[in-house]
Amino acid sequence: MTEVLDEFADRVVIVGSGLAGLMAALTLAPQPAVIVTRAALGAETSSAWAQGGIAASVGADDSAELHLADTLAAGDGLCDPAVAASIIVDAPAAIVALERAGVGFDRSGAGALSLGLEAAHSRRRIVHAKGDGSGAAIVRALVKAVANTPSITVLEAYEARRLLLSGERISGLLCATPKGMAVLPTSRVLLATGGVGGLFDSTTNPIENFGQGIALAARAGALLADMEFVQFHPTALASRRRPLALVSEAVRGEGAELVNEKGERFMASVPGAELAPRDVVARAISAEIARGGRVFLDAREALGSRFASRFPVIDALCREAGIDPSRELIPVRPAVHYHMGGVATDTKGRSSVSGLWVAGEAASTGLHGANRLASNSLLEAAVMGARAARDIAGVPASPAILPPNYAHSPAPDASLVRPIVSRHLGVLRNAGAIHGAIAALLPLAESEGQAADPAIVALLIAVFANLRTESRGAHARTDFPLKLQQTQRRTMRLKDALDIARSVIPYSFARSA
Known part of the structure; x- marks a missing residue:
């Protein structure tokens, strides 16, 4: 029995x-x-879990x-470029809004915001709160x-299972609750559900x-964009811990160096050395590991005894693994950290489905x-969570016409995926691996089992990866190592991705025969 x-x-x-959802709720207030x-x-x-802070051009030598x-x-x-410019220009205002909400950002003795440096930034512009925490x-x-905030109701231990549609617009949300299945009748839903790290063994994200x-x-028919671009953070702490602990880029920003087991x-x-873009660093570390080597972060000279005070969270994580980062090398390896792809949205957070907004890492x-x-991730979450809320506030609620029956929706389980x-679908990809992924994932995605939802997301990554026959950013293919002169973002719906996957499977089997 499903309760309405x-x-x-x-x-x-x-x-x-997370940040996007909380900002949205606070921005909507006093609207319920x-x-x-x-x-x-x-x-x-x-x-x-983010150790890095929020990128914002608030320094005297910086600009949007x-x-x-x-x-x-x-x-x-x-x-x-237009979308990026519009979000970046709102960064200083986002910092102000967060401070008004009670966030205490780190400041110097003179009262100015303390600004950190991270990879591929030309200025110190990372605003922190409690250092690496x-x-x-x-x-x-x-x-x-x-x-x-009285206008906000929080339903904990509620897991969203399906978006309900009336025609082509949102009419409700089906959830699993401690008391069974329940439906929230609504014509306005904001998804702020985070990334895809739990699809991978090595990740710094919550595995759920x-x-x-x-x-x-x-499943609701929304357009998806750029699903192939999965960012591997170059320097996760190589240990038995799962998920892997992150050794923030800010450590390299303070001068720590990457060395292999030979000390090289x-x-x-x-170009950029340790502070090159993450895809460049991740591929270089992967290459060292692939040849049978090991990679370490050396912070002994750059930070030494200051490590614990500058990075207390990372220091504790290292010591948990039996490493004193002030005196010893820190073993590191790439791990999935962020997903650039997701649900395609406009600058207000609107998806292609009427009544559905998406913000934060789930959006593209x-x-x-x-x-x-x-x-830039926490920046986007703060800016777009607030923007989506302001847009939603201007859209009046419509009568939620619920369907007579609700689809079966078992608890998702990514263990098979x-x-x-x-x-x-790791740091380095090729056609054989991608086709193998598609062949293994399609039956799971088309099933009604617990692996279906995770398999759908993974299959979308594989199909998008198969279509991008170049190496660009976080998508690196050993069989297509060069960039195309002409390239573009790609969007498609699930039904199109399933059709493509079905067409790939006979080819992949023929190649392996």
Whole structure:
């Protein structure tokens, strides 16, 4: 029996309680909103795990134009320049809005914001809160603000399973709750569900985050964009911990160097060296590991005894693994950290489905292009969460006409999908691996089992990867190592991706025969 929660009818429903979702709820106030979150409010979110801060051109030697230039360079030709410019110019205002919501950003003794440097930034423009615990500090402050906002209702331990449609527009959200299945009747839904790291064995994201928002939107017929671009953070702490702990780019920003097991600084001759764009660094580290080597981050000279005070969270994580980063080399390896693709949206967060908005990592706005510039993620979440809320506030609720029956929706489980994705869709890809992924994922995606939703997201990544016959940004193919002179962003719907996957399978079998 599925319960219809009529007491929440016509309220805005926000799925997810990371930075984008929390900002949206607070911006909507005093308009009533409901936050649906699988875990406790703010918990199990990539936002809360972010060590880097928020990129914003607030320094005396900086400007939105310089920030945009760095963003476009990192995006490797696939950013939407107009979208990127519009988000970046709002960065200083986003910092102010967060401070008003209770976030305490780090400041110097003179009262100015303390600004850090990260890879591929030409200026110090990373605004931190509590040093390398920025994400946690920001989320804690916003969770407190939400708790003190009467117009916001929080439904914890509610897992979104399906978007319900009336014709071609949103009419409700089907959720699994501690008491069984329930429907929230609504014509306005904002998905702020985070990324896809849980599809991979090696990730710095919460392992539960397999792209559920993308699966929800895809099943509802939304356009998806640039799904092939999965960013591997170059320097996850190589340990048995799962998910892997992150050694922030800010450590390299403070002068730490990458060396292999021979003590060679293998990035020294690369433009930007350790602070080259993440895709460049991740591929270089992967190459060292592929030849049977090991890679370490050496912060002994650059930071030494200052490591613990500058990076207390990373210091604790290293010591948990038995490493003293002030005196020892830190073993690192690439791990999935961010997804540039997602549900295609406009500058207001609107998807192609009427009544559905998407913000944060689940969305693909065009800001990041083929490779995200460090700390632009929290920036996008803050700006687009607020923008989507302002747009939603101007759209009146429509009568939620619910369907007579609700689709079967088992609890998603990525355990069957994770080995396929990890083996075939890693840092370096080729046609054989991509076709192998498609062949293994399609039956799971077309099933009604627990692997279906994760398999849908993974299959979309594989199909998009198959179509991009070049190496660009975070998408690197050994069989197509060069960039095309002419390239473009790509969008498609799930039904089109399934058709392409079906056409690829006979070819992949023929090639392997």
